[in-house]
Amino acid sequence: MTTSSRYPDAQVRRRIVQHTRGTAGHGPITRLMSPSDLGQLLKPFVFLDIFDVSGDGIHAMADMPLHPHSGIATVTIFTEGRVRYNDADNGQGTFGYGGVEWMRASGGVWHGKELIAEEVPRIQGFQLWIALPQDLENAEPESRYIESVGASEDQPARVILGNYQGRQSPVSAPEGVNYLLVTLKPGEQWEYQPPAGHSVGWLALAQGELTAGGIIQAGEMVSFDSSEAPVALQALGQEDAVFVLGSAVPHPHELHLGHYSVHTSRQALAQGERRIAELGMKLKTAGDRRTASGVIPIFR
Template sequence: MTLTSSTHPDNNLPRRIAEQTRGSTGHGPIIRLMSPSDLGQMLKPFVFLDIFDVSGNAIHAMSDMPLHPHSGIATVTVFTKGRVRYSDPDNGQGTLGYGGVEWMRAGGGVWHGKELTAEEVPRIQGFQLWIALPEELENSEPESRYIESVGDNEGQPFHVILGHYQGVQSPVPAPEGVNYLLVTLKAGEHWTYNPPVGHTVGWLALASGELDAGGVIQAGEMVSFDTSEAPVTLQASGQEDAVFVLGSAVPHSYPLHLGHYSVHTSAQALERGEQRITELGRKLKDAGDRRTESGTVPVFR
């Protein structure tokens, strides 16, 4: 991962770009833009961010991703292009596209990775974000939600995926102090994000188009902003719509204790999470084939 830095601004000026990256190659069409070894340390509670972009025959190869465990975090998956199916005994069945979200609070432990399957579409693109949970939730009971649309904001370019912004409350039961927006600006359009009080963590990642944020941001890039509550002023500066996700938050006040698939606030909490993951892994093996008629495998918790 390559990072570039800029100087810290005066807090009376619009928010400035602090770091800019194209991430590192991950698994096939998945690029890791952020992890706890780089931007995740500075932007916690946001600790991992992947962008995925797959088309053609490779779309159905996404179902080959193996089941894997998590604890101590929540994952948030949003789509900027295409549609996927979900089918879960506890959550019904349906489709997710632009403006929809899969929310999975791993809490004390889950196994997942096959709960979504592709519709017959030419391309699927989107982001998966990991959020470090606070101490009171990191070993809590897991939960999954599939929300086909977080709702339209008439006349506004944003969808509130997590949190609360300009009178709009997301239906996703995320922890307090975290905002996560999906935004589309038409070519040439200006927009300003005004962070809530205390949201000194800020970043965005661009799926398509081009943005001017006091510096040019290209498709596939992620930027973090300086530590302040100043607004983020943006313009879609290319010839096409700029589609991106933007996060802001009150800083996570805990150190990050990392396992292979887990993030916790302490070594003791991490040990509890990993023990639970191991127990669930044995139960998952005993459960046998859990695949639904639509080809999904529900989250195991």
Template sequence: MNSVLANNTEVAVRRIVYRTRGHGHGPITRLMSPSDLGQIAKPFVFLDLFDADKRTIQAMADMPLHPHSGIATVTVPVEGAFNYEDPDSGTSGKLAYGGVEWSRAGGGMWHGKELSAADTPRIQGFQLWVALPAELENGKSESCYIEARDMHKIGPAHVIVGNHEGVQSAVPAPDGFNYLLVTLMPGDRWTYRPPAGHTVGWLALAKGQLDAGAPGCASAGEMVVFEPGETPIALEASGQEGAVFVLGSAVPHPYPLHLGYYSVHTSAQALEAGERRIAELGNKLKEAGDRRTASGTIPVFR
């Protein structure tokens, strides 16, 4: 751990120990997978940055339905908006900056078309996978859509998941991890103080540049992982434009990752049960036929 002088006081700096720009697949950049940085940042095991303009939005819409088990997915837009239509709750609307889709796959679900891009020239955001604890990994599947007006905020941070500085997220997630969406104006400084036990820490930028303490600069399109520990993460928006980023912290996931193609579990037995369940759901999905809604979305199947 390094230290710097700030106002003649020595301040600890949380060092960056890994950084990546991931691998691009059309409008999607895979920053983290369960087989690489997910092994280090678990329970955070997967992160995509999507960035599509009018020309490439259709490429995202053409992605097929696919299954999950053992994880939760968290989708947040940072520019533009998604339409959603939820037959379970009878609600529909738009998810823009500060809003979230939360889907706990548990024992199994199929999804991929439950969101559609609103009428916007650009859609940008993040999709995160979080490995579930053993007691939930093959449990009930659930989803919810929470618009920005119903999300909770403190300072520059929307509390997407968890509890930050006493502000609790509206998302019904298990304890043990925080996930924040933050915007800093040029020159703004902000410090994240992780809760006790949250020794995992990382961030990923959609826009701008951040100084995390020399040599800790990070820029748009980059994900950085901090050294383990509970030292605060001090950041400054150092570019000419504001910095927009997501930040995660967590109690380390205490299990090895047992990986399927779309599933992450705590044991081989749990993985086998999850993959068996999503295969059963796949057969039922075929029998269900056309489930497309009036808005063009296809609801999560569980």
């Protein structure tokens, strides 16, 4: 279905200003954005990985080491395949397309073992980090698991974070951030009109091919010029175009970076890293914390 009657005039269409295919990360993970590069320009979006795993590599996902975070929220979504989640504080279930793990690390957590792949041929998706505002960066952590964010019949977009065209995400993300998962059929057109103040904008394509005033191919991330103009898109080729799109009010603070943390000040970073170290000691003391399913729950 075409959800826009016409594209905007060329002079007001959002322009692509940068393409990237990122850098190879850990195994089947490609890092498209980090806090030291594009994250400086697109904050509060500061980090984006795309993962694409098949065959024996799917079972290797269980080897992800436990690791800490503070000062950020992580958003993991799936574009293909199925995984199980198991969190002592939030229950168990499964994710497929449109499934979301939201983890607001805030003052500090350790995680990495709460998701396990099911017996599927391929698992693909994205992990995004969002820099938190000052009132949340050292607050109590929060985790949510949504097995599938709903979609309306007349829109190809699922609202993972934020609010778009009257549809509110089930995730209580900070104000001023939208994050959508979209699938367009071959030839389908769609237009995204950012909310007022959302001058930060970007898109990352998992499958298929798009045009947005320039060609975007699978595995690419693009950033748009700083404006509130709409983004006009059309799927090309013979397969569905599956992508994520983010827009936001710019993050007003400098990024202060730790190994696994992003904060708004040196003082907030030091506080977050102290909490991570304390949790690390408690985790070591707790010893083997595996459940019957083999999962080590998130340590808060």
